[in-house]
Amino acid sequence: MTNRIDTNRIEARFQKCRQEGRAALVTYVMAGDPDPETSLDVLKSLPGAGADIVEFGLPFTDPMADGPAIQAAGLRALKQGQDLAGTLALIRRFRDEDASTPVILMGYFNPIFIYGVERFLVDAKAAGVDGLIVVDLPPEEDDELCLPALQAGLAFIRLATPTTDDKRLPAVLENTAGFVYYVSITGITGMATPDFGKVSTAVERIKRHTPLPVVVGFGVKSGAHAASVAQGADGVVVGSALIDALKGTLDENDRATSRTVEAVTTLVKDLAAGVRSVSKKAAA
Template identity: 90%
Template sequence: MIQRIEARFEKCHAEGRAALVTYVMAGDPDPETSLEILKSLPGAGADIVEFGLPFTDPMADGPAIQAAGLRALKVGQDTAKTLDLIRRFRAEDAETPVILMGYFNPIFVYGVDRFLADAKEAGVDGLIVVDLPPEEDDELCLPALRAGLAFIRLATPTTDDKRLPAVLANTAGFVYYVSITGITGAATPDFGKVAAAVERIKRHTSLPVVVGFGVKSGAHAAAVAQGADGIVVGSALIDALKGTLDDQDRATSRTVEAVTTLVRELSQGVRSVTKRAAA
């Protein structure tokens, strides 16, 4: 529900801080560990969770997230099983917004109408589908909005003022600003340029602007939180998870804790910045 996302940003704004958005891949390294991680994120400090939808050709993702998707696919993770994990998460958590992030192909294969109905029933709040531009809004964006799901659009350093209105036209929930040009997890952003870009986007929309790509630590999160309404961290969490797997890519006793430890550090970084006036 779009309302759940709006309520979370209102809560963060009232606390005078940015939101922490965490990304993990559904089914990585196995469905049960993935669910355990998903359940642990809010308690570690995540305000919103993004759940990756595994796909064989994730063109916008860097090596870490590509590998996570392949690990998930190897153990049989698919769209239906991903929605089931969210359904199980929702049985214990009715407040944390859940965003499904991925590519259009698995949704198309599943069937758009069926997918939207099942996603809403499972407790999904919004979608980020990186390979559907505004020109193709009829495919998924507009049907998602009619179903009550936010369709969250990406803006990049190359999205100029002429292009921004098209990008923002049917965006809901928040705007995801990709802080670097290229694939996920590839570099560290220039925080000064990020702040200026967020300011520019805010001149075009009243939606929260959330910054992702390249945030790896609590210090990074604090730097971005100075100007953004939220920070997304994905590749760093996947790397933390990967570092605990055995030589068969199976979870160990350290896997969940490695992710939550980094989330706690990121959360502390975000919460250390209280520049915004509380509502």
């Protein structure tokens, strides 16, 4: 199936990274955590600190793949009244200042279904969203959101895992656009460190099935980790570690402090330095 997808920001960013001979840094934060305004300040700070692509989490009451850090972030956001409409509003405000950084919405289907798929796709595109990662919609349910998203000009980004074998992989990749997100460990986010030695082999296997960039996440916590993953991947994703950095600055009532944004950007700078320390010019 051929879909006309407007993935210009995503494609342009990976092209820029290839020209610079390095992997991309993809950062995840939760929309509305610890409150909407601080969340927006964090989002705005990420590109300047070295993030190439940003993933913005959709708070949800019943996450399946998220570890304790991201679950807690979602609950903090929900307590502040963060919903899907409010998340799109934050992205619109982000776009007032940043027209080039790709923004990926990551979450679960239920909030989108309640919002209304058609309405969501129109509003997401208008807000400046570039792609979606919806972790609980398998390829067998592509008609629900994946295909309408592609038709609306939004990339639908799939997760591949160590248990996605060569028989299953073509189905996972069939309607994927933007990039492939390889989950380097089995289980939930933030709870283990991947075997970095196996990452390159896994990425090579996926690349035999797709020309799309392959980014690797789950378990990356430091610049050194990021450098290890960058050796074999087109991009490195970091989420739980950033949430932990943010959480460590909150007061006893889970409110932001003067250190909250800086704690996130400090870690992003370290991660970006790690990614940029690995030259990929020979493979570019």
